[in-house]
Amino acid sequence: MTRPYPHWIVAPTIPARFVREMLGQLRLDADARAALLERCDLPREALRDGYRVAPLNYRALSRLAVGVGDDEALSFFARTVPLGSFEQLLRLLVHLPTLAEAFEEAARFYKLFDDSPPWRLEKHARIARLLLTPRPGAQTDSVLWPHMLLLALWHTGSWLTGEILPLRRIVLPGHLSAFTAQTRFLFGRQPAFATQAWLELPAVNLQAPLMRRPAEAARFARHLLPAVIAPGPLASFEAHLRALLCAAEPFAGLSELEAARALGISRQTLARRLAALGVTFLGVRDELRRDLACTLLARGSVSVAKLAERLGYSEPSAFQRAFKQWTGLPPGAYRGGRRE
Incomplete structure (x- = not known):
């Protein structure tokens, strides 16, 4: 029997x-781009639409990109943000009385590098919004920038107060709807779409006192990058279903009816509860299969035929068709690009 895969390999x-x-x-x-990809064990195909990058490789690339560019903001601001700036900001923020003041002071700090604040805090009776104010160009057109900035705000606010800030909504510009699954993974909830990007929080949380000391800033600054690409807290029901599928043999090999029985509910109830979360059973199962296949192929640790067997496909050709549908590449080409 195949041993259960560790969490990181099916992320x-x-x-x-x-x-x-x-x-x-x-x-x-x-040449420099190819060398940087190689240092992260990524092929040139990693730049092609359809390619999927394992979190460990992406984290390595993110760290190297910050170092190579010598800019904590990856050149998204008009001026370079020197390495160590975020840590120094944290050392200042911990002395403020409330989270609201910390968010506003941080916006003023980053205005020094971009002429205008990258976000503003809007306060209403019961809700508050951290609304991004991107400059036209790279910030407006980017997929990476709004995800990176909103995640940094959420994780930093949670660290400052010592508890995960409850998100009422995560809203992104409509042109990012193709990345719904990634947003949902990072924030742990289904995003909504509008003309701008913002996080919506209960207003009461803005008055939370800050619980950190300056000496803790360096450690959090080092761990922010892994945090912003880690999964957000999924609804416990979906997390339970994913764990159930990951433990199945073959991997994710349960049918919808079998999963419902294992969860002690009807098939209709399973479908209804997943629909309320914005997902389907087949969607969750295929995502798990896709991500395990991409990670194992990238590591070169299993043959295509063996991987098809582990994922419960009766023939390698059926797996090959599914993989090409997921990524736009046949599995042999996906791994072959790495060998080149």
Whole structure:
């Protein structure tokens, strides 16, 4: 019997668009770009639409990109944000009395690098919004930038107060709707779409006192990058279903009826509860299969035939068709690009 896979190996993979934008911000020539990808164990195909990058590789690329560009904001601001700036900001913020003041002070701090604040805090009777105010150009057109900035705000606010800030809504510009699955993974909830991007929080949480000390700033600054690409807290029901599918043999091999029985509910109830979360059973199962296949193929640790068997496909050709539908590449080409 195959041993259960560790969590990191079945974590949702990251679309090539994020990698392409990150490297685009560095303005490297072709050779330097290829060398950077190679250092992260990524092929040139990682820039093609359809390619999926494992979180460990993406984290390595993100760290190297910040170092190569010598800019904590990856050149999204008009001026360079020197390395260490975020840590120094945290050391200042912890002395403020409330989270609202911390968010507003941080916006003023980053205005120094971009002429205008990158976000503003809107307060209403019961809700508050952290509304992004992007400049036309790279910030407005980017997929990476709004995700990166909103996640940094959420995780930093949670760290400052010592508890995960409850999100009422995560809203993104409509042209990012193709990345709904990635947004949902990162924030742990289904996004909505409008003309601007914002996080919506209960207003009462803005008055929370800050619980951190300056000496803790360096550690959080080091761990922010892994945090912003880690999964957000999924609804416990979906998390339970994903764990059930990951433990199945073959991997994710349960039918909808079998999963419902294992959860002690009817098939109709399973479908209804997943629909309320904005997902379907087949969608969750295919995402798990896709992400495991991408990660194992990228690591070169299993043959296509063996992987098809582990995923419950009766023939390798059936798996090959499914993989090409998921990524736009046949599995042999996906792994072959890495060997080149």
